[in-house]
Amino acid sequence: MLCRVANLCEKEVICIKDGTKIGNVCDVELDIEKGQILTLVVYGRPRCFGILGREEDFIINWCEIKIIGEDTILVGCAPPRDRCRRKGFLSTLLGKR
Numbered sequence: 001m002l003c004r005v006a007n008l009c010e011k012e013v014i015c016i017k018d019g020t021k022i023g024n025v026c027d028v029e030l031d032i033e034k035g036q037i038l039t040l041v042v043y044g045r046p047r048c049f050g051i052l053g054r055e056e057d058f059i060i061n062w063c064e065i066k067i068i069g070e071d072t073i074l075v076g077c078a079p080p081r082d083r084c085r086r087k088g089f090l091s092t093l094l095g096k097r
Contacts, residue, residue: 003068013042016066016074022058025073037062040073 005028013022027041039062044055060075067074 001068008040008068008073011068012072013040013060014072014074015078016076017078020079022060022075022079026057040065 008028009025012024014020015022023042023045025040026043028037029039029041030036031038040060042058042060044057046054058079060077064075064077065073066076
């Protein structure tokens, strides 16, 4: 199967361990000398509509990719716990987790 980088960036990344949606591929790291894709990058979610920056990016090593399908990429690595759980508005204001 042939795939362009632009098409790769449209795919959703899913963790096969727990079914969590990690996000969409936003960037790719290449080793130009070897001609290999090293990692896929999923950008962190914006904080407060991007005013406060973003959460940390999630880096997926190529060896962690299990299957690349038409719409999704299944990976074996789990996202950080913070990324899986969204805090509510009141929890954010009160500082609770």
